[in-house]
Amino acid sequence: MFGIDARTARVVWTAALVLASLYCVYLMRTTLLVMLIAVLFSYLIYPLFTLAQRWIGGRIPRTPLLCLVYLVVVALVALAVGLFGNQVAEQATALAHQLPTLLDPATLERRLPLPGLLEPLRARLVGFLRDLLQGGSAQAMPFVRNVGFGLMHLAGNLIYVVVVPILSFLMILQAPVFDELLVTMHHRRNGAFWTDVLHGLNTVLSSYVRALALLSLATLLAYGLVLSLMGVPFALLLAGFAAVLEVIPVLGPLVAAAAIAGVALFSGYEHVGWVIAFIGAYRVFQDYMLNPYLMSEGVDVPPILVVFGLLAGEELAGISGIFLSVPFLAALRMVAVQVRQHKAKIAETSSPG
Structure with a gap:
């Protein structure tokens, strides 16, 4: 009709719908x-x-x-x-x-x-520290300004x-309603696959969020108690700061450790070495004992992907992207695992004998 190929028209129409959907999501x-x-x-x-x-x-x-x-x-x-x-x-x-x-x-x-x-x-x-402070003050002003704008927006x-x-x-x-929808979906075409995907997403996100909350609480209690007993200046404030940054994997604890050591050092605290030793021991305990115990296998994301996700999330969505990058990567990994398992099941059922 009108000299337009039907297949080309379907492709153009599909592309237009996808672009319109992405624009609606952006809005x-x-x-x-x-x-x-x-x-x-x-x-x-x-x-x-x-x-x-x-x-x-x-x-x-x-x-x-x-x-x-x-x-x-x-x-x-x-x-x-x-x-x-x-x-x-x-x-x-x-x-x-x-x-x-x-x-x-x-x-x-x-x-x-x-x-x-x-x-x-x-x-x-x-x-060395004087040159570092004098050189970094000018570079820090844009960052401070951006943080101020972010706090005002918040x-x-x-x-x-x-x-x-x-x-x-x-x-x-409405949780029972969602369960009924999953049961209904299971009996439809490819319903078992989508049910497994949704159950996997639920498991990954629930494990991640609850583990992250417990890790933040553990950091708050440990840092607050030990830093207060050691007489570190601003102990409760620094403990709360470290607990908040615990939700940012890899980079968050590093920034918190640097902030605590820096505040203790510039405040004239005499036992900075003991503070650094405590933070190092706590990170070893949390990263190699507590974290693997709380996190399920589905939440495991390679550190290189975590760093990439944090940087990409900050570029795409700012602070929100930083917080959501790791659960997004974990969910993406889980979906890929479910797709691979689904293809393996299809191959087994279609193979003769």
Whole structure:
């Protein structure tokens, strides 16, 4: 018709639909991101909800029981903020006021703690650090400016702090409906494959989110307790900073360790070596014992892919891309495994005898 080849028309039409879909996804990127964060938040609440269901034994309906679980979580968060929030805020204010003095190259020589063996090299080390500070201050200004813009943007979107728990609440309530859809899908053409994919995604994301929350909590408790006992300045603030950065694999703990050692060093703390030794021992314990125990095999992502995902995620979606890069790579890896297993099953069933 009109001299247009039917096959070419179908290809053009399909390409137009794909482009239109991608454009719609781009327009709805904020909403989709909020939905994804709500899904991840659901994985934190759902284990508590199932535990409460087993303990109650069906004596309370799902909706009131879920409301009770949410109230308990909010009460625990409020209790933690009430106990430690003022101390963290005071330490953050004190660090902000002292930061210009701590980074002042003129007073660095008399504040820098060094062991006796390095005392002859004090002038040389101080000169190196002074040049490093003076050269890095100009380069740090664009970064600080970008961080400020990011915080302002985050403050403008604080409404999502309320929206995300509400969406998560509704998702958990609808969990039986999702289970019924999976059962229905299983009996359709290629339904078994898609059911396995969805179950695999659920396993990977739930394992990752819960393990990450436990790792962050362990870092907060360990750093907060040990740094406070060692008398490190701004101990609770640095522990909270390290716990937040724990959600960024590989690079996050390195940045946290450098920040803790740097603050201790420039504050004139005399036992920086013990702080570095503790951080190194804790990282060995967490990376080689606690992390493998909490993470399932489906969450294992090679470190080189983690670094690539972090850099690519930052380029594509900024801070959100950094946080979501590793679960995305883990989910992609799981889908690839399911595809390979599905093809192997097809090959086995089609082979003679």
